Amino acid sequence: MLRLIYTSVQTPGFDRQAFEQLCEQASRNNQRLGITGLLLSNGMEFMQCLEGPKDTVASVYRKILLDSRHSDIRLLVSEDTDSLLFTAWSMMGLGTKPQSVLSGESIAYTLLDHRLYRPWKSLGLGAGDLIYEYAKVKAELEKAGEMGLLSKVFDVF
Numbered sequence: 688m689l690r691l692i693y694t695s696v697q698t699p700g701f702d703r704q705a706f707e708q709l710c711e712q713a714s715r716n717n718q719r720l721g722i723t724g725l726l727l728s729n730g731m732e733f734m735q736c737l738e739g740p741k742d743t744v745a746s747v748y749r750k751i752l753l754d755s756r757h758s759d760i761r762l763l764v765s766e767d768t769d770s771l772l773f774t775a776w777s778m779m780g781l782g783t784k785p786q787s788v789l790s791g792e793s794i795a796y797t798l799l800d801h802r803l804y805r806p807w808k809s810l811g812l813g814a815g816d817l818i819y820e821y822a823k824v825k826a827e828l829e830k831a832g833e834m835g836l837l838s839k840v841f842d843v844f
């Protein structure tokens with residue numbers, strides 16, 4: 688299987704509603720195609736992990752490259768894998784909330800991961816590490832039966 692991780696910059700005017708629609712479209716298609724992954728938005732940029740059968744992932748990625756909803760696409764990771772990071776997530780959409788609306792405990796959490804609130808482009812290739820860490824977060828939350836915690840830090844789509 689193939690895993691791709693990239694960052695890109697959202698087209699001006701791309702808003703929360705557009706993100707919700709995009710997440711619906713992506714997870715509907717991916718469910719049919721057998722692709723899984725994570726799509727993060729910080730309000731200005733995307734970071735996405737796509738994983739699944741090689742040819743399918745490659746062909747969806749080719750469509751994504753042409754999509755006018757974003758530009759400046761930077762591929763950070765392209766790797767063969769036999770283990771999926773985001774099993775059962777046909778495309779989980781997570782949008783960071785403005786720090787001003789976070790509660791005390793979720794502020795503590797986001798301070799632990801200050802990279803969430805940095806422009807991802809500025810993190811260079813290291814931005815991809817966030818994806819691997821979110822795979823661990825997913826596994827831990829699943830084990831603890833606490834998936835609801837995700838919505839304290841993110842808008843979940």
Ligand SMILES: Cc1cc2nc3c(=O)[nH]c(=O)nc-3n(C[C@H](O)[C@H](O)[C@H](O)COP(=O)(O)O)c2cc1C
Nearest residue numbers: 712713716717733735747750751752754756757778
């Ligand atoms: C940031 C971003 C992520 C996307 N992720 C996916 C995806 O995971 N799967 C997918 O099918 N389309 C994704 N798309 C949409 C594709 O670019 C394209 O619009 C879509 O695959 C077209 O297929 P449809 O018209 O059959 O829905 C994404 C687009 C953007 C801008």
